[in-house]
Amino acid sequence: MKNIASRFLHALSLASLVVASLGIVGVAGAAEEALPSLSYDQTGERLLKVDSHQLFQSINGGETWREIPLPEEGKEGRVVTAAVPATAEKALYIAGPSIGVQRSTDHGESWHEVDEGLPSQDVIAFTVHRNQPETLYAVVVDDGLYQSEDAGKSWKKMDSGPTQTIRRLLHSDMEGSMQTGWLYAVSDDAVRLSMDCFCGWRPTGELDAGRVYDVAYDLDDPERVYVTTDQGLWRSDNGGQEWQRVNGDGTEKVALTLAPAGTLYALDRDGELMRSEDQGQTWTIADA
Amino acid sequence: MHNRWTLVTTWFLLSATGQAVAGGGPPSSDTTLLEDGEKIYQQYCASCHGIEGEGMPNWERQNAQGELPAPPHGPEGHTWKHSDAMLYRIVSEGWRDPWNKTERLTMPAFKEILTPAETRDVVNYLKTLWTPEQRRHQAEESEGAPFPAQSE
Numbered sequence: 001m002k003n004i005a006s007r008f009l010h011a012l013s014l015a016s017l018v019v020a021s022l023g024i025v026g027v028a029g030a031a032e033e034a035l036p037s038l039s040y041d042q043t044g045e046r047l048l049k050v051d052s053h054q055l056f057q058s059i060n061g062g063e064t065w066r067e068i069p070l071p072e073e074g075k076e077g078r079v080v081t082a083a084v085p086a087t088a089e090k091a092l093y094i095a096g097p098s099i100g101v102q103r104s105t106d107h108g109e110s111w112h113e114v115d116e117g118l119p120s121q122d123v124i125a126f127t128v129h130r131n132q133p134e135t136l137y138a139v140v141v142d143d144g145l146y147q148s149e150d151a152g153k154s155w156k157k158m159d160s161g162p163t164q165t166i167r168r169l170l171h172s173d174m175e176g177s178m179q180t181g182w183l184y185a186v187s188d189d190a191v192r193l194s195m196d197c198f199c200g201w202r203p204t205g206e207l208d209a210g211r212v213y214d215v216a217y218d219l220d221d222p223e224r225v226y227v228t229t230d231q232g233l234w235r236s237d238n239g240g241q242e243w244q245r246v247n248g249d250g251t252e253k254v255a256l257t258l259a260p261a262g263t264l265y266a267l268d269r270d271g272e273l274m275r276s277e278d279q280g281q282t283w284t285i286a287d288a
Numbered sequence: 289m290h291n292r293w294t295l296v297t298t299w300f301l302l303s304a305t306g307q308a309v310a311g312g313g314p315p316s317s318d319t320t321l322l323e324d325g326e327k328i329y330q331q332y333c334a335s336c337h338g339i340e341g342e343g344m345p346n347w348e349r350q351n352a353q354g355e356l357p358a359p360p361h362g363p364e365g366h367t368w369k370h371s372d373a374m375l376y377r378i379v380s381e382g383w384r385d386p387w388n389k390t391e392r393l394t395m396p397a398f399k400e401i402l403t404p405a406e407t408r409d410v411v412n413y414l415k416t417l418w419t420p421e422q423r424r425h426q427a428e429e430s431e432g433a434p435f436p437a438q439s440e
Contacts, residue, residue, distance in 0.1 A: 156428070158369075176386030178374060197374070199366035200348065200359075202387070241387055 035213065036271040037168070038255040041084040042219060047257070048082045048092075051271035055082055055094065055108065062265065062273035062286030068108035070094065081126045081168070085133030091151065093136065095126035101138055101152055114152025119143060125169040129196075130181055137183065139166045145183075145198065159198040164189055170215055171196065174222035174239050184215045184225075184240070191215050191227055193240055204240030214256040216264070226280060228253040228266065233280045246280040325413025328406055332398065337361055341417045354389025361414045368415075368422040371433035375411045404439035411435075 036051035047058045049065065056065040070079060071094075080096035092108065095101045100121030102111040115121055115138070122141040129135035134151040144160035164187035173181045179197040188211050191204045210230030218224040225236045227243065233253065234243040251274065253266035264276040266283070273286040330339065336358035337343055343360030351357055361367045370378065382397030384390075398407060415423055 178370065178378070178383070197366075197369050199369040239387075 035254045035269065036267045037081060037214075038257045038265060038267050038273075039081075039083060040257045040259045040265065042086055042260065044084065047259075047265060047273070048084065049267065049271065049273070050079050050082050050094075051267070053079060055079065058273075061259075061263075061275065064287070068092070070108065071099065071102060071111040080124060083126060083128045085128045086130060087133045091133065093126065093128065093152075095123045095138060097122045097124060097141065099123075101126060101136065103152060114148075115155070117148070117153070117155035118146055125166045125185075127169040127171050127183070130171045130173040132180070137169055137171065139169055139185075141165075145169075159194070161185065162187065162192050162201045164192075168214055170217070172217050172222050172225075172239075174217070176239075182239075184217075186212055186215050186227075188212060191240060205236065205242040207234060207243050209234065209245075213254045216256040216258045218258050218262055219260055220262070224262075226256055226258070226264065228256045235279065248276075248280050249283050251283065321409050322413055322416060324406070325409035325411075326416075328402065328410040329413050332401065333410065341365075341414070350388070355394050356385045356388060358395070362417045363419050363422060368418045368426045370429075371426070372411065372430040372435045373433035375414070376407055376435050376439060379407050379411060404436070408435050408439040 034052070036049060038050075039048050040046075041048055041057075044057075045059060047062060049056045049058070053070070055068045055070050057068055058065045078096040078098045079094050081094065083093045083095070085091055085093075090105050092104050093101060093114075094104075094111070098121055100113055100115035100118060100123055103114045104111045115123070118138060118140055120140055120143070123138045124141045125139040127137050129137070132149075134149060136148045136152055138146045138148075138155070139161060140146060143157075145158050145166075146155040147158045148155045162185060166185045166187055168186040170184040170186075171181055172184060177195040177197070178199065179195055181196050183194050183196055185192045185194070185201070190207060191212060192201045193204055194201045207227065207229065209232070213228045213230075215225060215227045217226070223237060223239045225240050226246075227234045227236075227240075230252075231245075232250065233246040233248045233256075235246050236243050252268055253274065254269055255267040257265050259265065262277075262279065264280055265286070266274045266276075268274065274283040275286045276283045329341075338358075338360065341361035343365060344357035347357045347359045347365075349356075359365045359367070367375070378395060379402070380397065380399040382393035383395040384393050388394065402410065415426070418426070
């Protein structure tokens with residue numbers, strides 16, 4: 001027990017840019033299905049999962065989960081995403097409709113709103129910059145994309161976003177951007193991409209696969225990107241310019257993330273964790 | 289094409305929102321610099337970006353060669369999303385979209401053609417094509433990313 005607790009604290013103290021792009025709970029007001037969400041905190045070496053209005057972390061690849069307390073509003077069920085910056089900062093962020101953006105530096109014991117500069121607390125997607133721990137991105141419903149460069153103290157509207165509602169947002173440090181990186185935006189119909197100067201959304205490759213759920217990229221090789229859809233998993237080796245279908249096991253995956261060494265993690269609709277070491281071809285239940 | 293009065297009015301708007309374009313000098317010299325910028329634009333940029341900065345048709349999609357066409361510089365484009373530092377760099381070093389199917393710089397590098405001051409003038413001229421709101425946004429983005437010092 002003591003051992004687990006100390007490993008837990010160790011993991012947390014390492015937490016740097018944990019952008020746990022955890023789940024999306026749907027749009028404010030709309031009784032939308034709450035899908036679980038998943039992200040990997042590279043510094044803390046932990047998985048973060050948002051499921052049924054609860055936040056969990058696992059430091060052993062999903063064998064066991066430990067709950068991280070959410071603020072009262074979070075328990076009422078609108079946390080969409082959890083995220084951790086990737087460097088030097090023990091910050092954990094959560095975001096969602098009606099909870100806005102909140103930050104904890106004590107492993108969830110206390111949460112602080114960092115969304116005063118946002119026009120509303122109806123945040124439907126959120127991510128942290130891959131290498132800049134204080135740069136945050138939030139999508140406000142029916143409004144657009146906001147950026148903070150001071151860990152949420154102030155926010156600035158950068159873009160009204162693509163016309164389709166963004167469900168998930170992910171910052172990548174893939175090369176080729178005019179600025180510092182790229183943003184993947186997952187909508188129900190497609191994955192779109194913009195440089196982080198917000199100078200234009202581009203479609204990614206043709207993906208005729210029904211509903212799109214989530215996107216993830218290889219931390220060691222950001223051009224390698226995966227997207228999970230109604231019709232299974234797809235992979236790109238060039239940042240999303242073209243997608244190839246991965247002949248997986250056919251189980252539905254609604255959330256996706258990558259750990260170092262290319263380990264893929266996914267959640268099914270019930271929040272069950274699966275792991276693949278062979279680029280998505282075979283999967284094992286993580287806590288079996 | 290912008291006449292002198294448009295430029296004067298634009299200069300007035302720019303300074304009124306606290307963003308004097310070329311910094312420093314008295315009004316008349318700012319206006320002159322904008323006129324210089326417009327001349328440079330018409331001579332070196334208009335062939336691709338359009339006489340009024342309207343860009344090429346279907347500029348948001350790759351053309352038959354797999355290249356992104358020259359975008360507009362006005363409110364409908366995204367030139368205003370770039371800081372002064374970035375705009376200077378694009379004009380000076382050139383640029384190609386990383387997803388283009390060719391390797392050439394579709395936006396040519398002008399550092400052998402334009403002096404640093406001319407590069408700055410033509411970028412400042414582009415600002416006259418934006419809305420006041422866009423100018424304000426871009427001025428804020430440029431606070432931490434101004435023109436390089438050698439262009440003064």
